[in-house]
Amino acid sequence: DIVMTQSPLSLPVTPGEPASISCRSSQSLLYSDGSNCLGWYLQRPGQSPQLLIYLGSNRASGVPDRFSGSGSGSDFTLKISRVEAEDVGIYYCMQTLQSPLSFGGGTKVEIK
Amino acid sequence: QVQLHQSGPGLVKPSQTLSLTCAISGDSVSSTSFAWNWIRQSPPGGLEWLGRTYYHMSKWNYEYGTSVKSRITISPDTSKNQFSLQLNSVTPEDTAVYYCARWDHMSRYFDCWGQGALVTVSS
Numbered sequence: 201d202i203v204m205t206q207s208p209l210s211l212p213v214t215p216g217e218p219a220s221i222s223c224r225s226s227q228s229l230l231y232s233d234g235s236n237c238l239g240w241y242l243q244r245p246g247q248s249p250q251l252l253i254y255l256g257s258n259r260a261s262g263v264p265d266r267f268s269g270s271g272s273g274s275d276f277t278l279k280i281s282r283v284e285a286e287d288v289g290i291y292y293c294m295q296t297l298q299s300p301l302s303f304g305g306g307t308k309v310e311i312k
Numbered sequence: 313q314v315q316l317h318q319s320g321p322g323l324v325k326p327s328q329t330l331s332l333t334c335a336i337s338g339d340s341v342s343s344t345s346f347a348w349n350w351i352r353q354s355p356p357g358g359l360e361w362l363g364r365t366y367y368h369m370s371k372w373n374y375e376y377g378t379s380v381k382s383r384i385t386i387s388p389d390t391s392k393n394q395f396s397l398q399l400n401s402v403t404p405e406d407t408a409v410y411y412c413a414r415w416d417h418m419s420r421y422f423d424c425w426g427q428g429a430l431v432t433v434s435s
Binding site: 201237239241248249250251254255258260290292294296299300301302303305306 | 357358359360361363364375376377378411419420421422423425426427428
């Protein structure tokens with residue numbers, strides 16, 4: 201099974217400032233077609249998770265362009281260029297290369 | 313627009329079977345473009361994928377998570393356009409919020425989630 205590791209566990213942020221979350225996988229998530237099988241989800245308080253980024257760097261429909269995903273192989277990053285108050289919640293990375301699918305442990309983003 | 317609506321008991325006794333249903337509107341459980349999943353979130357907060365079912369090459373396929381493989385069954389119901397989760401021999405460690413979700417095969421993501429249902433395992 202692929203193990204996903206996120207850091208940091210908690211991320212206090214100042215509105216308007218950038219933020220960055222790291223995600224590492226226990227094996228490469230590079231698919232045969234060249235895509236990276238890594239997604240990012242945000243779970244706001246009291247809500248179901250929602251998709252932010254898929255296949256490593258593709259923003260989902262309706263996701264603000266302040267969110268970006270990068271990385272390849274087994275090392276990935278989610279960046280928020282300028283944090284807004286509505287960005288608070290828990291961010292999860294998830295490997296989508298193979299079954300069983302697996303999530304990182306989550307990064308809690310909160311406003312300072 | 314696809315919607316998923318979960319239902320089932322919120323309290324299950326230890327050693328019994330946890331059963332949840334996810335009703336689909338706006339899509340078909342038999343669609344070959346998607347898979348139908350169950351995911352849970354234990355009180356500390358981590359997400360755990362439990363398994364999925366999907367229709368492909370004229371047959372139903374099933375994939376399950378390692379930690380629950382011996383106790384789980386996910387079943388499609390084409391007559392009611394829904395799918396269900398059964399988890400046998402539950403313990404208090406199975407207490408969690410359970411979500412159903414649709415998986416897009418092409419883009420490899422969950423694009424729609426149910427509202428979530430807290431299931432508590434307690435006597």
